[in-house]
């Protein structure tokens with residue numbers, strides 16, 4: 001384990017105190033926070049600042065917990081978590097180490113580790129009854145994220161990280177240091193003679209983020225300002241998409257979207273944004289197809305009757321004035337659900353098994369459903385839609401509720417209104433309102 005304390009002390013150490021104070025003052029009374037502390041300078045600085053400023057800003061009612069995720073990927077991780085635990089004990093903050101157990105994937109390890117980290121933090125927040133999770137992403141993280149998304153998507157509409165993200169449909173993860181420079185956090189810790197752990201992967205140029213960091217040099221503030229503007233533009237676009245959803249989309253039985261093709265063709269930007277959410281919601285994937293697939297789907301709005309395509313596990317069909325979208329009938333995988341267990345099936349339905357035996361969930365398949373069952377749908381589409389539902393026999397002890405893949409794992413704050421419009425149409429509860437969850 002390495003700890004370090006570079007000598008330079010920036011005059012901006014108080015930026016950390018100011019951000020912590022502002023955040024604390026925004027919180028509801030008796031707010032319970034779970035601070036995600038890796039032991040690095042950013043998150044240890046955040047915990048220290050929140051602890052100190054709780055008293056200094058007159059918010060002793062705010063209670064802090066801390067958690068460290070040991071991904072089980074580096075030998076030193078357990079020792080680092082123990083170090084965080086010892087620092088928390090000194091501050092009088094309850095701490096828990098959360099271990100990522102089970103098989104690790106051979107590819108996509110970093111994304112899987114990130115998903116596991118948020119799942120574990122969400123579970124711990126629920127266990128202790130926290131009102132929000134607090135993360136220590138900095139201005140540098142914001143600038144790197146924006147630059148990486150631009151490089152990947154080549155889009156002028158790329159945005160940075162949201163100031164808050166709903167995790168697992170249940171708890172908001174908040175980023176109060178998004179406007180604070182990393183060097184200021186280091187200066188804050190140095191001024192208190194506190195040390196932290198330097199994670200060696202922060203210098204590992206096999207990671208895109210590390211390579212991007214080296215390229216950015218002195219563009220951090222410029223990019224962070226651009227991220228701020230992009231966030232406002234994205235939120236406005238998302239609101240327009242929500243209005244378009246209400247006006248120009250009919251959802252049949254929570255399984256087929258019927259789009260007013262003329263409206264979509266005439267409102268290109270919000271329509272494209274909305275399609276990139278509707279497609280994964282109906283296809284059961286976490287992300288929309290973006291790029292060329294999305295352009296083809298938009299072009300289909302103006303195509304003649306009978307035009308078809310597939311993308312993002314969805315079938316698209318143009319009928320006179322409507323574009324229909326539904327899950328296509330391939331790659332529907334069976335799932336076995338243990339007694340008393342729950343799982344997400346096909347990324348579209350949350351299935352709970354209250355029976356005493358395991359239950360195997362599969363798609364209804366061809367020819368099993370009443371083709372006229374879905375009112376207002378052409379018979380052939382009704383039959384196709386019936387076939388991609390989960391087969392849930394009556395009185396089997398199994399219940400099934402809609403799952404919105406693009407939002408139920410991670411919902412960026414920008415999209416809250418849009419997510420709630422979809423939640424209502426899919427007949428599922430609204431997502432938690434930050435104003436009720438943790439804000440004053």
Ligand SMILES: Nc1ncnc2c1ncn2[C@@H]1O[C@H](COP(=O)(O)OP(=O)(O)OP(=O)(O)O)[C@@H](O)[C@H]1O
Pocket residue numbers: 035036037038042043067068069070071114117134135136137141
């Ligand atoms: N092992 C960990 N245990 C607890 N919290 C962590 C851990 N790793 C990261 N965090 C939290 O997440 C914040 C961001 O960390 P980091 O920049 O490494 O994550 P990232 O993967 O780049 O971002 P994201 O988690 O949004 O994808 C940290 O400041 C800390 O609050």
